[in-house]
Amino acid sequence: MGVRLDEELAELERVWQAGACPGVVFYSARIMEAMLREVLRGEDHGGQVFEWLKVLEERGQLSHVQRMFAHNLRILGNDARHLRRQLGPEDAEVAIAMLERLLVWFCREMRQHPWTGVLQNADRDVGRSVNGVCPSRPTPEPRLAGVSEGLRTVFRLLDQPDAKDVDIDRVLKYLQQEAPQLSKKTPIIDALCADALIAAGRCGDALKPLREAQRRFGRDVRLRQLEGLALRRLGR
Known part of the structure; x- marks a missing residue:
């Protein structure tokens, strides 16, 4: 697997602790895009995140609200990549909050995926970014630092x-x-x-x-x- 979720979350926490708001937005969007690739692994839907979201919603794998989170996180990520506007702490917090909900979605959609195991085991070495997993729920509720x-x-x-x-x-x-x-x-x-x-x-x-x-x-x-x-x- 090309991307390791534990490493990406640790890097997200590092830039958050450093107060690097564009970096927080960038890594939040990057993790979201990696999750979408994993859900669509083995399928060819082009390289546009917008198209991936459309496919998943049409299949019923992604609700309108979840697509809304992902779409807005994609736009925020583009703002960070292309320096479209100055990004502040509020943008960073919103980006992490949207990612948090999408991690919950990923765990529900991909129960057997190795990344879901990372999120389900709070004692795994994933930095402090993932915590507060509730074992009584059918899927983990990750709580990311910064929200x-x-x-x-x-x-x-x-x-x-x-x-x-x-x-x-x-x-x-x-x-x-x-x-x-x-x-x-x-x-x-x-x-x-x-x-x-x-x-x-x-x-x-x-x-x-x-x-x-x-x-x-x-x-x-x-x-x-x-x-x-x-x-x-x-x-x-």
């Missing part, structure tokens, strides 16, 4: 099998009460919430947070894409 409990809760609330099951009003209320500054520092939170609103058929409600976010992050591609999607579905 606050508030943000972890938000992502757990979002991570539902069907996008229509997401209680987005609860998510928005929780964000307002527990992490009111987070969406002011990174566009990803508003993008995720808007995506969930659109998936729930609430395209009009999605426009307000998208436009507020664009005033802060005018150059963000994902925000503009989501606004266009919401407007098309509204027939505008």
